[in-house]
Amino acid sequence: MENEEIRVRFAPSPTGKFHIGSARTALFNYLFAKKMGGKFILRIEDTDKERSSEEYTQDIINSLLWLGIGWDEGPQVGGEYGPYFQTQRLGSYKKFADKLLEDKKAYKCFCTAEELEAERTAQHAAKQAPKYSGKCRNLTPEQVAENEKAGKPFAIRFITQEKKVDFDDLIKGHISYDAGLIGDFTIVRSDGMPLFTFAVVVDDYEMKISHVLRGEEHLPNAAKHILIAEAMQIMPPQFGHMPLILNTDKTKMSKRKDPVSVTDDYRAKGYLPDALVNFIALLGWNNTDDQEIYSMKELIQEFQIERVGKSPSIFDREKLLWMNGLYIRHLTVGELASQAQNFITDKELEDKIMERPDFYLQAVALVQDRLKLLSEVQEMIKFFFFPQEYDAEVLIAKKSDKTRTALALKLAEEELAKLTKFSHDETESTLRAAAQVNELQAGEILWSVRAALSGSSASPGVFELLEVFGKDESLKRIATARTKLA
RNA sequence: GGUCUCAUCGUCUAGUGGCCUAGGACACUUGGUUCUCAUCCAAGAGAUCGCGGGUUCGACUCCCGCUGAGACCGCCA
Numbered sequence: 001m002e003n004e005e006i007r008v009r010f011a012p013s014p015t016g017k018f019h020i021g022s023a024r025t026a027l028f029n030y031l032f033a034k035k036m037g038g039k040f041i042l043r044i045e046d047t048d049k050e051r052s053s054e055e056y057t058q059d060i061i062n063s064l065l066w067l068g069i070g071w072d073e074g075p076q077v078g079g080e081y082g083p084y085f086q087t088q089r090l091g092s093y094k095k096f097a098d099k100l101l102e103d104k105k106a107y108k109c110f111c112t113a114e115e116l117e118a119e120r121t122a123q124h125a126a127k128q129a130p131k132y133s134g135k136c137r138n139l140t141p142e143q144v145a146e147n148e149k150a151g152k153p154f155a156i157r158f159i160t161q162e163k164k165v166d167f168d169d170l171i172k173g174h175i176s177y178d179a180g181l182i183g184d185f186t187i188v189r190s191d192g193m194p195l196f197t198f199a200v201v202v203d204d205y206e207m208k209i210s211h212v213l214r215g216e217e218h219l220p221n222a223a224k225h226i227l228i229a230e231a232m233q234i235m236p237p238q239f240g241h242m243p244l245i246l247n248t249d250k251t252k253m254s255k256r257k258d259p260v261s262v263t264d265d266y267r268a269k270g271y272l273p274d275a276l277v278n279f280i281a282l283l284g285w286n287n288t289d290d291q292e293i294y295s296m297k298e299l300i301q302e303f304q305i306e307r308v309g310k311s312p313s314i315f316d317r318e319k320l321l322w323m324n325g326l327y328i329r330h331l332t333v334g335e336l337a338s339q340a341q342n343f344i345t346d347k348e349l350e351d352k353i354m355e356r357p358d359f360y361l362q363a364v365a366l367v368q369d370r371l372k373l374l375s376e377v378q379e380m381i382k383f384f385f386f387p388q389e390y391d392a393e394v395l396i397a398k399k400s401d402k403t404r405t406a407l408a409l410k411l412a413e414e415e416l417a418k419l420t421k422f423s424h425d426e427t428e429s430t431l432r433a434a435a436q437v438n439e440l441q442a443g444e445i446l447w448s449v450r451a452a453l454s455g456s457s458a459s460p461g462v463f464e465l466l467e468v469f470g471k472d473e474s475l476k477r478i479a480t481a482r483t484k485l486a
Numbered sequence: 487g488g489u490c491u492c493a494u495c496g497u498c499u500a501g502u503g504g505c506c507u508a509g510g511a512c513a514c515u516u517g518g519u520u521c522u523c524a525u526c527c528a529a530g531a532g533a534u535c536g537c538g539g540g541u542u543c544g545a546c547u548c549c550c551g552c553u554g555a556g557a558c559c560g561c562c563a
Contacts, residue, residue, distance in 0.1 A: 011563090012563085013562080013563050015562075015563070045563065047562095047563090048562055048563070050562090051562075051563090109561085111561090113560095113561070116560085116561080117560095120560085123487090124487080126487085127487040127488090128487065128488080129487065129488040129489075129559065130487095130488090130559055130560085131488095131559080153561095155561045156561095157561095172490095172491070172492095175490075175491085176490090177489075177490070178489075181488070181489060181559085182489095182559080183559090185560085186560080186561050187561095188561080189561040190561060191561080193561085195560090195561070195562080195563090196562070196563045197563090200563090215557095216490095216491070216492090216556090216557065216558095217557055217558065217563090218557095218558090218563085219490065219491070219557075219558075220489075220490065220557085220558045220559070221558085221563090223490095241491085243491085243492075243556095244556075244557070246556080248497090250555065250556070251555095251556075251557095252556080252557075279498095282498065282499080282511095283498070284498095286498085286499060286500075288500065288501090289500085289510090290500080290509080290510045290511075291510095292498090292499095292510080292511055292512095309499080310491080310492065310493095311491090311492050311493065312491090312492070312555090312556070312557090313497085313498060313499085314497060314498080315497095315498095316496095316497045316498060316512070316513085318497080318512060318513055319497070319498065319511075319512040319513075320512095321512090322511090322512055322513085323512085325524095325525095329525075367524090368524095368525090369523095369524055369525040369526090370523070370524040370525075371524090397521075397522085398522090431521095441521095442521070443520090443521050443522090444521085445521085446520095446521035446522090447521045447522065448521090449521085450521055450522065451521095451522080454522090456522085456523090457522060457523080458522055458523035458524080459522070459523070460522095460523085460524085461520085461521070461522085461523095462521055462522090463521090
């Protein structure tokens with residue numbers, strides 16, 4: 001073995017927003033590398049000029065960073081096997097393609113897109129497997145020269161040997177393909193750009209990649225990978241194909257119908273990166289015991305490629321939501337407050353928060369247990385800063401009525417007004433005593449005061465609210481509530 | 487149409503021949519705590535281990551067949 005170092009790569013193509021499935025692929029590669037003391041490399045596969053864009057490259061980078069998946073080599077950090085953008089590695093592909101041509105392991109194909117398309121539809125109609133006819137494979141050197149002279153564009157096709165391709169997949173076990181079914185596939189486009197299938201082999205070789213961990217949809221590509229490697233007389237890396245992440249309808253998650261963008265559907269919606277990482281790590285991997293909550297550090301410690309399952313898993317958003325709530329509850333109030341601030345879109349509210357940061361912090365502390373998403377903070381704390389409109393009915397506790405509620409609020413206002421110390425305990429004993437003396441249920445008075453303060457039937461507890469609001473604001477809100485009942 | 491992959495509660499999964507009358511988590515139901523909601527705690531319901539054969543004293547676990555589902559078959563990745 002010339003190279004015993006563990007080197008893995010995550011090689012996304014910037015043709016769309018960074019996908020949750022890609023995040024899982026990246027994560028497993030990262031965990032594997034870190035666990036094994038190896039290197040994690042990020043390579044951008046941007047040879048599809050039509051669909052690749054700078055914006056998407058940026059989204060990949062931002063998402064990875066946000067998730068806490070850093071790379072040892074790649075864009076921004078460099079590395080000795082760069083460059084890490086395929087469009088900057090064209091020389092390498094050309095070199096290997098020329099060699100393949102020279103060794104008669106590939107040939108120039110002058111078929112036009114229309115011809116190929118017609119061939120495929122004909123095969124489809126005849127219920128045959130779509131496979132290139134090999135028409136240009138037997139062109140004589142004279143014919144090739146003639147075509148080239150005529151300025152006909154050509155692609156380069158790989159000569160697929162009719163043989164069995166066997167390999168041992170780290171996850172799926174022994175896999176065998178009949179290469180005879182594959183046909184001569186294109187490795188270089190007529191515009192000179194290499195195709196993924198070919199570029200990957202060259203890059204993995206030049207970057208000394210030892211293990212390729214990717215989605216199961218690439219399983220058939222592994223056979224091509226191995227065939228090309230053989231033709232190039234190099235050792236292919238070890239493969240590991242991870243089961244797909246499915247949508248609820250058991251089909252591959254798609255951009256069209258599912259929330260799959262890490263940035264738009266998770267980060268922007270108020271999910272925490274640690275929760276997302278924890279959740280996707282559990283999609284296809286587990287550690288035999290009953291532990292479900294893992295920090296990145298623990299994941300690295302515990303990760304074993306052998307423990308990656310073979311069957312696909314459905315992405316259960318309910319469970320993710322639960323986990324996100326759990327992570328939110330584990331945040332310190334300060335962390336939560338500052339992270340949630342990014343989700344405040346209401347300008348007036350934002351100004352108020354800036355004016356009264358301590359009050360904001362106290363409000364956040366009271367809603368923390370009730371959150372599942374950071375983005376929910378705004379709705380939940382609004383009433384702290386701005387009294388909300390509400391219906392008088394809200395003030396009346398379940399087993400109470402209008403008259404008793406009016407009395408409860410009157411008593412509350414009078415008794416609370418007497419307090420000099422407006423703490424949780426003081427207000428509690430005061431209100432409970434008032435209820436008892438006047439033969440009201442404690443619940444009647446507590447409910448109505450809480451509703452008066454929050455304007456809602458569901459809110460943090462009344463004593464916590466009283467303490468955070470303070471005497472003046474509390475009495476003001478109770479007074480307002482009383483007018484609603486009058 | 488061909489090839490490949492997969493198959494335990496609704497979902498994520500544990501289970502590597504006897505510990506399984508199948509364990510945990512989410513969701514669900516009920517109860518407790520309580521001023522509501524949420525949290526928290528407790529309990530419950532939920533899987534004839536896709537089906538059929540075999541191997542074995544014994545199979546969720548091994549083998550074969552079937553069925554079902556998915557992926558792939560591009561000058562996309």
